[in-house]
Amino acid sequence: MEAKDEAGFPQDSVGLVVPQRAGWDATFALKSGAQLPGYELVYETYGELNHAKSNAVLVCHALSGNHHAAGYHAGDSRPGWWETAIGPGKTIDTNRFFVVSPNNIGGCHGSTGPNSINPQTGKAWGTEFPQVTVEDWVASQAALADRLGIERFAAVIGGSLGGMQALYWAIEYPDRIAHAVAIASAPWLSAQNIAFNEIARHAIQTDPDFAGGSFLEAGKTPERGLMLARMLGHVTYLSGFGLGQRFGREVRRGDLSGRGPLEFEVESYLHYQGRNFAGKFDANSYVNITRVLDLFDLGAKHGGDLVRAFKDATCHFLVLAFSSDWRFSPERSKEIVDALVAARKGVVSAVIETEHGHDAFLLREPEAYHRLFRTYMDRVALDFA
Amino acid sequence: MRPDLEIISDLIAPESRVLDLGCGSGALLFHLQAHKSVNGYGLEIDREQILECVAKGVNVIEQDLDEGLSHFSDDSFDFVVMTETLQAVKRPDQVIAEMLRIGREAIVTFPNFGHLACRLQIALKGRMPVTGHLPNQWYDTPNIHMCTFRDFEQFCREKGIPIRERFVVNNVYNNNWLINRLPNLFGITAYYRIGRA
DSSP, X not given: OOOBOTTSSBTTSOOBOOOEEEEEEEEEEOTTSOEEEEEEEEEEEEXXXXXXXXXXXXXXXXXXXXXXXXXXXXXXXXXXXXXXXXXXXXXEETTTOEEEEEOOTTOSSSSSSTTSEETTTTEEOGGGXXXXXXXXXXXXXXXHHHHTTOSSBSEEEEETHHHHHHHHHHHHXXXXXXXXXXXXXXXXXXXXXXXXXXXXXXXXXXXXXXXXXXXXXXXXXXXXXXXXHHXXXXXXXXXXXXXXXXXXXXXXXXXXXXXXXXXXXXXXXXXXXXXXXHTTSOHHHHHXXXXXXXXXXXXXXXXXXXXXXXXXXXXXXXXXXXXXXXXXXXXXXXXXXXHXXXXXXXXXXXXXXXXXXXXXXXXXXXXXXXXXXXXXXXXXXXXXX | OOHHHHHHXXXXXXXXXEEEETOTTSHHHHHHHHHXXXXXXXXXXXXXXXXXHHXXXXXXXXXXXXXXXXXXXXXXXXXXXXXXXXXXXXXXHHHHHHHHHHEEEEEEEEXXXXXXXXXXXXXXXXXXXXXXSSOSOTTTOSOOSOOOHHHHHHHHHHHTOXXXXXXXXXXXXXXXXXXXXXXXXXXXXXXXEEOOO
């Protein structure tokens, strides 16, 4: 049994958290050229901002994540998505760090996105919501930092798409970030990555209940499309070996005779993941954010030259990859590391042995992952201690 | 300061770019960062050693040296250092060539198989030498390409690799008139700074 505090939360949890909001009335010029007439960010914070405001850490979420990274919302039995890493005494130790975790614009969990109301029409944005990018996200995160009085983050941290935001922070705001931590990330998406994203989008967009993106007005949810998108995504986040270890060929119900319904354990798992996701995620957000991934290219401003892209970065980097990750394989992290070395930037990098694939960054194991990550965070803390 | 690191440090110009192949706990790079303002990176495969590097604030990249160095472009570094490892790699000649491709100069150190103790064990006992500086048996030694200082210098001559500096020491990292006079007989370890042909 885990040790619980008096409120019933595990002792190494930040416990009960209440999301906060910040709003901007001014027009936000997006990278696409579109204008967002003001926006809101919903975010959570954990730990205490120190007097010098030097212990702040920004946690950036990935495709399906949100601001609820750690702790528990009132009445919830499940904690935030990175409870394994964030909390008192944990890798991102809230006894030392003040953690800021926003939901990005374009998302569907409270920040301005396709399911919020367009003030110009009085209706939900739907497909009219402009395409956002990592650049836009980072700019909005910097505005949030301004609002919180944080001039410089001790670290900007993220896994997968979150890591891409951390890397972009490093080159866009070199004076505002001391360390960038990019886990299971990539400098840009491969054709194969984009292909998977397009299959997911296609599944959503061809679901009749998607209604051309106007499903909210139509009072529908494209559950089949979302479910298919998530099932596909989930398979790519795990390794073949890992799936085999966990489910093998176990049959949940029915048998191999062909009489009656047959369901393998792995099918049941995917159905559960898909259904669960379909009930919680806005289809237009999913389409928009998978495009954020497709559009990300760290070297774009420099003709694809990553070395030049990193030229002005001043922060130190931690780049971690997982051996069985085939969505953003260790080779993709190596591209980042080689460019950092060529650009003469400080970097620590390792490939963690694990069978858990891309999603390993969310897990408590393997121990080697958190030991290295934590040792690095100890260094981060030394900078302001 | 460890005397062996002091010797290498003396061979490295301030503010240079250094790659340490098999950097261990990062002691050399830590010293070079603090005292010579180098831009240093270490390659290491041992997980515990990597953690020690991170704790020291040394740049460390997890990599197996047998994977090669092809991902580093030409002239990436001023110095590429490899201490006490040349004799353990599969192809020392290729490793040296790669070190001198990605670095302007290379610093290598290795144990001397021509030391008197080794010679006596082969000559008198007819056995593979097991000494203080070469403690392993023939069947479990990582040192698969032992050579003498003379062998190495012959190799450099054949490849047209200039030896810019050589420093030979005994087992307590000192040198004396005897070592200087007969290095291949009395030297335990040599530090070579070599350049491009």
